[in-house]
Structures are given as structure tokens and as C-alpha cells.
């Protein structure tokens with residue numbers, strides 16, 4: 502097996518273990534492999550191993566890879582901060598947008614033709630620069646998404662804050678998602694859990710993991 506296939510197998514086994522520990526079915530958990538900074542050839546290798554859910558966090562890089570790998574059946578997940586002026590372009594290739602975090606972006610994603618799946622991103626830190634809506638702003642933003650044609654709300658996305666235990670942060674997301682479900686009953690999904698904290702995320706109900714380096718290996722330095 503290649504190193505990539507090895508690491509993928511290790512992560513899949515850990516996901517299955519955590520699901521068992523949580524009393525959940527692993528089939529209810531989608532692992533998105535985040536390939537930012539890696540070349541399109543690595544994404545093609547992943548596709549050959551059966552991984553079709555791929556995450557990217559920068560529009561230009563994602564757009565180029567999506568064009569190069571068209572026809573492989575890859576489902577592109579956009580997980581990074583998104584400028585409103587790039588929203589339409591991201592819609593064109595993304596299957597799911599995980600980082601909807603403000604009214605202006607929702608308006609820019611509006612479409613009367615096609616629907617795109619999305620998550621509302623929560624900011625679990627006090628730093629507005631991290632991306633995500635604060636818990637105070639959550640319900641108004643969710644209501645705006647629900648009222649906007651062309652957006653299909655799957656649920657909530659979050660990144661655990663640096664320097665504190667992840668599990669309580671993910672528990673907070675799970676509790677906030679109950680508030681979301683009160684107004685959007687179909688928005689039951691939770692996009693949370695990365696290389697170092699996906700077990701905690703699974704124990705708190707994550708349905709979509711965004712895992713990079715544990716599968717891809719270390720990222721090349723940004724150019």
C-alpha cells in the first residue's frame with residue numbers, strides 16, 4: 502500500500518472506532534479529505550482510492566483543481582473563508598459550502614436556478630477574524646439562509662478554538678444546533694472535526710469530518 506492508502510486506512514479505522522464508542526453507525530459520517538496546498542495529482546490518487554469528498558479552502562486553488570479533475574466525480578467542499586465577490590464562482594464547482602457566515606455572503610449566493618448545499622459556520626472564538634457567525638447572530642443568519650432561494654441548509658460547521666480542549670467546544674456546537682433545528686428541522690448535520698480532534702467531534706455528533714494532514718501527510722509550504 503502507498504503511504505497515502507496507509508494513512509487513509511488508519512483514519513478510517515479510527516473513525517469507525519470512535520463511531521462504535523459513540524454508539525453510532527460509521528456510515529452516518531462523511532470524511533472529507535482536505536487537500537489544500539497539495540497538487541491535483543494527490544486528489545486524483547485519492548479519487549482512485551475511492552475518496553470523492555474533497556475539501557479546499559482557497560477559491561483559486563479549488564477552481565483550478567476542479568477544472569483539471571473534471572470527470573472524476575469528485576464532490577468539492579469549500580471550507581475556507583469566502584469573499585462575497587467570489588461566491589458565484591465557488592457555487593459553480595462546489596457541491597457543499599461549509600463557511601456561510603454572514604448576510605452579505607448569503608445574498609451573494611442567492612440563485613433562482615440551482616441549489617447548493619451549505620453549512621452555517623459558527624465562530625467559537627472571540628476573534629471575528631477567524632470566520633463564522635457568533636452564537637448571538639446565529640438564528641437571524643439561519644433565518645436569512647432559509648429565506649434565500651438556491652441554498653439548502655445542511656446544518657452547522659465549526660473549527661475548535663486553538664489552545665483549549667476540543668470536546669467542550671464541539672458539545673457547544675451540538676447544543677446550538679438544537680436551536681437551529683427548532684427553526685430548520687432538516688438542518689441536522691454537523692461539520693466538525695479535523696486531524697487532531699475528529700474523535701471528540703464524532704463523540705459529539707459530527708456527521709462531516711474535514712481531515713487534512715492525517716491523511717495527506719504534511720502540507721507543502723504555501724507558495
Ligand SMILES: *Cc1c(COP(=O)(O)O)cnc(C)c1O
Pocket residue numbers: 535537558580581660695696697711712713714715
Ligand atoms: C485545513 C483545514 C482542515 C483540515 O485540517 P487538518 O488539521 O490538516 O486536518 C479542516 N477544516 C478547515 C476549515 C481547514 O481549513
